[in-house]
Amino acid sequence: MTAAQPGAKTVKQAILWMLRLREHGYEPSLQHQCAQWRNARPEHEQAWQRVIQMHQDLDLRAIPGAGVALQTLETSQRRLHRRQALKLLGGVGIVGAAAWLGKDLEALNAWTADYATGTGERRSFTLPDGSLMQLNTRSAVDLAFNDQQRLIHLKQGELMITCSQAPNLQQPLLVQTREALLEGFTGRFVARQDSDCTRVSVSHGRVAIHRPGTGQLQWIESGQDWRLDAQGSQQLEHVDMDAMAWSEGLIVTRDMRLFDFLAQVSRYRHGYLGCSDEIADLRLSGVFRLEDPEQLLQLLPQTLPVRLRQRTRWWVRVERLT
Structure with a gap:
């Protein structure tokens, strides 16, 4: 217990x-x-x-x-x-x-986690079974690897798993999130623990979803993105951000709301980052490098009719250009 x-x-x-x-x-x-x-x-x-x-x-x-x-x-x-x-x-x-x-x-x-990253940090780890685990910013996981199971508990944040191809592995690789237990044998997938849901994206292979108390099994196929919450599991038809790009140090957006974009950038920096309501629905598409979030923000006035209002290094607000 x-x-x-x-x-x-x-x-x-x-x-x-x-x-x-x-x-x-x-x-x-x-x-x-x-x-x-x-x-x-x-x-x-x-x-x-x-x-x-x-x-x-x-x-x-x-x-x-x-x-x-x-x-x-x-x-x-x-x-x-x-x-x-x-x-x-x-x-x-x-x-x-x-x-x-x-x-x-x-x-x-x-x-207290077995593996963790700080704000703006991304790290890669080779797991005991030879699988590659990459952790995004502000992430933490615990491992339970033994003869009976290969289990990763995603306590917070986001991970990418490239499953080991070793032929002697009989047990599936499991990732436990708040909403579900994910099961994979081969391939690569990303799992992100948000405050209200788990997001799963599969680039290669496929992943099974086990929902507690339902007894049902669903499969996420290669190229699919899913959202898992208290109400159930839903495949996402439109995804406004490449779920894998962070592993390459990038944010790749496709017609993404400015409000949502800033929420993603804020994961990689300390302090407050937001925008006024009147520009929250402005859209942007592009490739942005995560290595310097402050420099990334300086690009916004070059692509959108906005300006940066900065009180301190820790407080930045994006407002309409007047």
Whole structure:
């Protein structure tokens, strides 16, 4: 049985316990109270371990504002009573730490995963069976390879699998996403875990879809793109972006909405990137290189009647050219 994932409230509690122990850790009663809280529920201990790991063992530069937020809380805890500190936890300064940790635990998934990539990073790995796995930006997977199975759990993000051609492999290569279990023997396919669905694209071979609780099996053939969500499985007739191009460091669009294009580019950079509603439906087609997202954005005014409004490096908004 999988332990419950800690939510934002639990993460905030873990941060407060950490700060209280830093301030008064010599008090046995406080240590005992903290131990009771950690033992009360599995998600308490999980949140505690991850907060400690975040603060002590990991590079906080990957979390915008996290280091500053924790230092601010630590200082404030010495000056303010507990109610004021809780208010501070809800403020903008802690978005990089508590809210960042509590919302889907995306970065924590990367920290605890067998293989992971950061923002803007793409990496390739050779799996124990000889298959090639490529991870796109902000992706994390766990592996369960043994004599009985070859299983990849896509925790977040996007992967491309080129299945091994070794003749002695009897078990299918499985990719578990939130919506389905994907099964492939040969060929190449991409799986992307979005917030509300799984997207699957097959370039060679074919992939079987197992939906939990349905007992049904569907096949995705070469050249097909599918969307899997809570309502079912749907083949996509029109695809506005090449699902495989990211493995070559590219975004290739075909009559894509500007809003959707910016959403894709934002996966490869930190901070806010958006556009005004009046230009959200502008369309663009082309080939764009991902190696420098900021330079990529500079190309937009050359192809569309728009301008870039930039407050900081982390805040960019595309607006209509006036």
